[in-house]
Amino acid sequence: MSKTLKTAIPFIILIVFAGTSIAPLLSTNSMKEFSASFEKTTFLQVPSTGEVLGSATRTYENDIFSLTLSASLTEPKEDNHYEAWIIRLTPFKITDIGQVSKSESGTYDLQYTESNTGADYEDFSTIVITEESDSETAETPNEIHVLEGTF
Numbered sequence: 001m002s003k004t005l006k007t008a009i010p011f012i013i014l015i016v017f018a019g020t021s022i023a024p025l026l027s028t029n030s031m032k033e034f035s036a037s038f039e040k041t042t043f044l045q046v047p048s049t050g051e052v053l054g055s056a057t058r059t060y061e062n063d064i065f066s067l068t069l070s071a072s073l074t075e076p077k078e079d080n081h082y083e084a085w086i087i088r089l090t091p092f093k094i095t096d097i098g099q100v101s102k103s104e105s106g107t108y109d110l111q112y113t114e115s116n117t118g119a120d121y122e123d124f125s126t127i128v129i130t131e132e133s134d135s136e137t138a139e140t141p142n143e144i145h146v147l148e149g150t151f
Contacts, residue, residue: 037060038060040059040151041055042056045147045149046146054070054072054107054108055069060122063116064113067097068112069084069129071108071147073100077131079133079134080132080134083100084096085128086124087124088125097112098112126148127150127151128148
């Protein structure tokens, strides 16, 4: 093998490697269409201890936002119930997604679905479970969070 060829081989390999690495960036179809769907799951933890007592999964597909959660909780105090909230930090907004009810299996569950809202539910990155009074309609969550998670 000639000296010129021996010197050129590493250079040729470098050009081939660089060319294949850069080619996708130079593509005329560099503007990708992002899907308007997502699915994310988080653990639901006791804020003071970090103990995991459940999980929540949120999905958005075909203009339908869905959130399911399941947690192992003790009975709420008499005349109280558990309530679930999702929170968007910027711009700040809290949305009550409903009462968390005890299932036949003993876990506390919630299935929330909202369709054709036009809201960007992916920005609601926090979920909070609170204990609320049955006799009052809460506009905002109780300051004491029973469980919380971040998607």
